[in-house]
Amino acid sequence: MSGLARETDAVNLGQGFPEWDGPQDIRERAAKAVIEGPNQYPPMRGIPALREAVAEHYGRHQGVELDWKTEVTVTSGATEALAAALLAVLQPGDEVVLFEPMYDSYLPMLRRAGATARFVCLRPPSWRVDPAELATAFTDRTRAVVLNTPLNPSASLIGAEDLALIAAQCVKHNCIAISDEVWEHCVFDGATHVSMLQAPGMRERTIKIGSAGKMFSMTGWKVGFACAAPKLTEVFARAHQFLTFTTPPHLQCAVAYGLAKPREHFDEMCAQLTRARDRLGLALKQEGFHVLPATGTYFSGVDLRASGIDMDDAAFAVRAVKECGVATIPFSAFYVRPPAASLVRLCFAKSDATLDQGVERLAKARRLMA
Numbered sequence: 001m002s003g004l005a006r007e008t009d010a011v012n013l014g015q016g017f018p019e020w021d022g023p024q025d026i027r028e029r030a031a032k033a034v035i036e037g038p039n040q041y042p043p044m045r046g047i048p049a050l051r052e053a054v055a056e057h058y059g060r061h062q063g064v065e066l067d068w069k070t071e072v073t074v075t076s077g078a079t080e081a082l083a084a085a086l087l088a089v090l091q092p093g094d095e096v097v098l099f100e101p102m103y104d105s106y107l108p109m110l111r112r113a114g115a116t117a118r119f120v121c122l123r124p125p126s127w128r129v130d131p132a133e134l135a136t137a138f139t140d141r142t143r144a145v146v147l148n149t150p151l152n153p154s155a156s157l158i159g160a161e162d163l164a165l166i167a168a169q170c171v172k173h174n175c176i177a178i179s180d181e182v183w184e185h186c187v188f189d190g191a192t193h194v195s196m197l198q199a200p201g202m203r204e205r206t207i208k209i210g211s212a213g214k215m216f217s218m219t220g221w222k223v224g225f226a227c228a229a230p231k232l233t234e235v236f237a238r239a240h241q242f243l244t245f246t247t248p249p250h251l252q253c254a255v256a257y258g259l260a261k262p263r264e265h266f267d268e269m270c271a272q273l274t275r276a277r278d279r280l281g282l283a284l285k286q287e288g289f290h291v292l293p294a295t296g297t298y299f300s301g302v303d304l305r306a307s308g309i310d311m312d313d314a315a316f317a318v319r320a321v322k323e324c325g326v327a328t329i330p331f332s333a334f335y336v337r338p339p340a341a342s343l344v345r346l347c348f349a350k351s352d353a354t355l356d357q358g359v360e361r362l363a364k365a366r367r368l369m370a
């Protein structure tokens with residue numbers, strides 16, 4: 001969709017990146033470190049200052065106690081952390097439980113590790129876990145579950161109750177949870193992010209994954225963190241060693257500085273995102289679109305059928321970009337089994353002008369296709 005958006009010079013509400021750069025002081029810190037160093041290989045698990053900052057940050061913001069020396073690994077983005085976690089934990093023949101809709105890297109990576117997937121479907125509008133469906137997805141071959149909270153693309157959170165359901169299955173079947181929490185700081189309306197590390201029985205069997213790119217609105221930075229109990233971190237770090245070995249030291253220095261920022265900094269980011277979400281949502285509703293609630297991430301979902309557009313989401317997305325100059329992402333891209341609903345994902349981390357222009361073009365698409 002981004003390729004099509006570039007070709008057609010469309011307003012890109014598809015790909016999830018903010019239209020603004022991250023905090024200037026963090027970028028200055030990185031620039032200073034490029035000039036003054038260090039510029040040689042940092043330690044394989046990450047520079048101590050960043051690992052300490054990660055542990056301090058999660059302790060302060062989420063009440064998660066971590067020993068930075070034995071429980072934190074710095075990675076080249078969450079994508080690398082996900083790959084390292086899957087390669088570390090899985091053997092050929094293992095099964096992994098995934099929740100649809102799901103982020104696109106999980107399935108290809110677990111297949112490369114020789115594993116197969118079993119799916120649990122989360123459905124709008126609640127996106128809650130169905131306990132019976134969950135129980136049947138786990139077998140005696142299940143080795144891991146990959147979950148994502150806040151969840152891209154549904155913009156929902158997996159609450160403590162559903163985390164506990166998943167945790168109970170992990171404990172029962174002796175599984176590891178790979179918990180993709182990259183959107184942990186993009187949470188709105190007073191909702192609270194709960195980490196899988198805090199679910200009952202999961203402290204020793206969870207790899208919690210974070211992303212500085214998402215925390216600081218600089219998606220190109222590709223600095224991630226994997227936090228897990230010492231034994232799990234040992235295995236994780238071995239996989240990480242042969243994927244990227246390490247991550248540019250200047251970015252690590254700057255992220256360590258950023259993580260120490262006061263709570264108000266992160267609150268202001270959420271307030272800015274909330275304003276953008278509401279601007280987009282209100283304007284879309286005025287144009288007759290049915291907008292789903294969005295409690296986390298950079299995204300809002302639009303239900304096409306409930307908006308009077310009886311089309312499948314992929315067909316709508318292609319016509320919207322080609323004929324009306326606005327890029328969206330069809331939810332079906334996040335499923336293996338076609339979903340019942342026809343939904344598109346819109347990124348609201350954009351300037352007011354882009355959001356307004358995007359809505360104008362979506363309104364045109366609705367007039368054309370309804």
Ligand code: PMP
Nearest residue numbers: 077078079103152180182211213
């Ligand atoms: N997981 C999810 C759910 C994401 O949305 C993204 C980025 N869109 C990533 C992982 C990748 O994060 P990073 O850029 O740090 O590799």
